[in-house]
Amino acid sequence: MDEMTQVNRLRCEVPRPDPAELRAEESRLLAEIAAFSAASTPTARAAQTAPAVRGALRSGVLARNLRLSLRTSLAVGAGAALVVGLGFVGADSYLQRERTVQMAPVAVSAVLQRAADTVSLRDELRPRPGQFLVYELQVMFPVKLKEGGKDVRYLDRSRFKVWLPVEGSSLDGGVMTSEHLEPRPFPGEPLPAGAERREGGVGAPSKLTGYDIRPDHQRTDYVSLSRLPTDPEGMREHLYRGLGGDPLADYKAWGSVGSMITRAYMPSAQRAALFRAAGTIPGVETVDGAEDAAGRKGVAVAMVNRLGGVRHEYIFDPATYMYLGERVVAVDESRAGAPESTLLSSTAQLKVEVADRAPEVAAPTPTPGQ
Amino acid sequence: MSETSRARTGAGGTSPTDEVEADDASLIGRSLREPEAFAAIFHRHAPDIKRYVVRRLGADAGEDVVADTFLVAFRGRKGYDPSRPSARPWLYGIATNLIRRHKRVEVRQLRVLERTGVDPVTAPFTERSDERLSADAVRRRLAAALARLPAGHRDALLLVTWGGLTYPEAAQAMDVPVGTIRSRVNRARGKVREELGGIDPTSVSEETFHG
Numbered sequence: 001m002d003e004m005t006q007v008n009r010l011r012c013e014v015p016r017p018d019p020a021e022l023r024a025e026e027s028r029l030l031a032e033i034a035a036f037s038a039a040s041t042p043t044a045r046a047a048q049t050a051p052a053v054r055g056a057l058r059s060g061v062l063a064r065n066l067r068l069s070l071r072t073s074l075a076v077g078a079g080a081a082l083v084v085g086l087g088f089v090g091a092d093s094y095l096q097r098e099r100t101v102q103m104a105p106v107a108v109s110a111v112l113q114r115a116a117d118t119v120s121l122r123d124e125l126r127p128r129p130g131q132f133l134v135y136e137l138q139v140m141f142p143v144k145l146k147e148g149g150k151d152v153r154y155l156d157r158s159r160f161k162v163w164l165p166v167e168g169s170s171l172d173g174g175v176m177t178s179e180h181l182e183p184r185p186f187p188g189e190p191l192p193a194g195a196e197r198r199e200g201g202v203g204a205p206s207k208l209t210g211y212d213i214r215p216d217h218q219r220t221d222y223v224s225l226s227r228l229p230t231d232p233e234g235m236r237e238h239l240y241r242g243l244g245g246d247p248l249a250d251y252k253a254w255g256s257v258g259s260m261i262t263r264a265y266m267p268s269a270q271r272a273a274l275f276r277a278a279g280t281i282p283g284v285e286t287v288d289g290a291e292d293a294a295g296r297k298g299v300a301v302a303m304v305n306r307l308g309g310v311r312h313e314y315i316f317d318p319a320t321y322m323y324l325g326e327r328v329v330a331v332d333e334s335r336a337g338a339p340e341s342t343l344l345s346s347t348a349q350l351k352v353e354v355a356d357r358a359p360e361v362a363a364p365t366p367t368p369g370q
Numbered sequence: 371m372s373e374t375s376r377a378r379t380g381a382g383g384t385s386p387t388d389e390v391e392a393d394d395a396s397l398i399g400r401s402l403r404e405p406e407a408f409a410a411i412f413h414r415h416a417p418d419i420k421r422y423v424v425r426r427l428g429a430d431a432g433e434d435v436v437a438d439t440f441l442v443a444f445r446g447r448k449g450y451d452p453s454r455p456s457a458r459p460w461l462y463g464i465a466t467n468l469i470r471r472h473k474r475v476e477v478r479q480l481r482v483l484e485r486t487g488v489d490p491v492t493a494p495f496t497e498r499s500d501e502r503l504s505a506d507a508v509r510r511r512l513a514a515a516l517a518r519l520p521a522g523h524r525d526a527l528l529l530v531t532w533g534g535l536t537y538p539e540a541a542q543a544m545d546v547p548v549g550t551i552r553s554r555v556n557r558a559r560g561k562v563r564e565e566l567g568g569i570d571p572t573s574v575s576e577e578t579f580h581g
Contacts, residue, residue, distance in 0.1 A: 003559055003562040003563045003566060004531060004559065006508060006512060006562070006566060007512060007516075007527065007528075007531045007532075007562060008531045008532070010425075010509060010512050010513075010516075011425045011489065011491055011492050011532075013492050013495050014421055014424050014425045014491070014492060014495055015421070015495060016417050016418065016420075016421045017416075017417050017420050017421065017424075018417075019413070019417075021420075022412075022416050022417065022420060022436070024433055024437065025412075025416060025420070025433060025436045025437040025440065026409075026412060026416070028437040028440075028441060029408070029409065029412050029437070029440045029441060029444060030409065032441050032444055032445075033405045033406055033408060033409065033444065036405050036444075144430065145475075145478075146428070146430060146490055149493075151430075194478065
């Protein structure tokens with residue numbers, strides 16, 4: 001018996017699943033298709049496909065998946081995969097149509113207004129095409145393991161350094177290094193043994209890989225962001241571009257704000273316009289006492305995703321209004337699968353600077369051994 | 371056709387019959403105008419993709435990876451090369467890239483198998499401890515070999531074995547030249563052979579007596 005046959009036999013007892021066993025996955029795809037159809041075609045089709053979304057939501061399958069999607073959107077990637085376009089797959093599909101909480105817009109504009117006002121006071125980076133913007137990030141998110149047949153969790157912590165080209169796709173020249181930090185217990189639970197067995201140290205630089213399936217107007221490299229409008233109205237239009245009639249438009253617009261400030265850098269004029277425009281998105285609320293993944297305290301602006309049972313926050317320094325990071329917090333235990341106030345994921349943007357080049361990446365040619 | 375497939379998928383996805391004639395490329399093309407048509411791609415390929423992913427990561431992470439695979443595929447369908455009638459390599463490629471992000475989970479489970487002889491991945495599917503015992507040593511050494519392979523070599527080997535892809539299909543999936551797949555598989559085979567070298571896979575090994 002040769003080794004290929006042996007490999008083929010390994011785990012061959014895993015069965016080919018029945019359609020019934022693929023229902024959770026199917027629901028997510030159908031919800032995505034329905035959301036897409038609802039956003040892009042006449043109401044007749046939306047009416048036809050909407051029940052699929054509602055059915056999927058009732059089944060409770062999606063809340064868990066939403067968490068995963070949020071996690072993937074934040075994780076610059078265990079295993080060096082940056083799935084750029086995946087960030088809001090899922091997350092944007094299952095959002096609330098009705099927004100019952102309309103927090104005082106005055107408070108909202110106070111935070112974002114100040115963030116906008118202080119933007120121009122800071123030292124501005126002026127990267128040129130051909131250079132790289134270098135981001136240092138600290139990320140924390142829950143990881144689920146099976147131990148002794150039961151589900152256990154812990155908070156995975158990593159630090160990343162990411163070099164993104166000033167012009168063009170991050171998949172085209174982007175490089176990252178990562179360092180695993182000591183894991184933390186999931187609040188209220190012991191630290192599983194599996195959490196300790198992690199590879200440590202700073203990994204070798206690796207190329208960013210994955211998919212970027214965003215339309216051109218959503219590119220977030222510096223050159224693209226530099227071309228955006230510098231007035232709040234124009235910026236608001238940009239945030240909502242292509243979302244006409246989309247029931248999820250507000251949350252998608254909110255998500256775009258994050259992708260333009262985390263692992264992205266824009267000139268001060270656009271940045272100020274972005275913060276002012278963000279303050280006009282319905283459903284935005286202020287959260288005091290937020291803390292980023294590096295433990296820096298701040299004030300956050302946030303939007304609640306009622307269907308996922310989570311709140312997506314952007315955190316600012318309470319004194320300087322500099323952007324610190326983002327985090328996702330459970331607000332509805334039944335939907336988020338975690339008690340209210342549980343931190344589900346958190347990112348701190350520690351540093352942004354300009355570099356002439358990214359580190360060399362070892363050629364991925366197959367070699368014997370490692 | 372679209373009406374019936376929509377009705378059926380809405381009802382929860384029984385086995386497709388009227389989706390068989392069209393090849394994947396034309397279904398994907400149609401899904402650009404008619405997104406619902408993409409559900410047929412799911413019905414056609416999800417069972418095989420799921421089995422492949424579960425064999426690599428276990429049922430738990432498998433569900434998320436499979437769901438994400440089809441979401442990424444749906445979102446990226448505009449970029450599908452219409453000259454490729456079968457979407458299999460494309461979907462396996464997306465799934466394999468997503469599996470990479472769970473590399474630690476994959477390797478950890480292989481190491482558990484290597485060390486204990488108990489496979490966290492297959493445990494939910496098997497009751498037959500007697501069969502397990504006889505193949506224990508082989509499985510443990512296979513797990514050791516797979517865990518030690520560079521990720522790209524493991525991907526290539528498992529795409530052509532567990533995934534059942536041909537070398538050209540695996541090359542398409544991974545977006546590398548066929549020669550690269552061939553050399554990765556060969557190197558991976560060599561490692562596995564080396565690891566199994568000490569035992570006669572057809573007999574109960576000494577390891578089961580004191581393992």
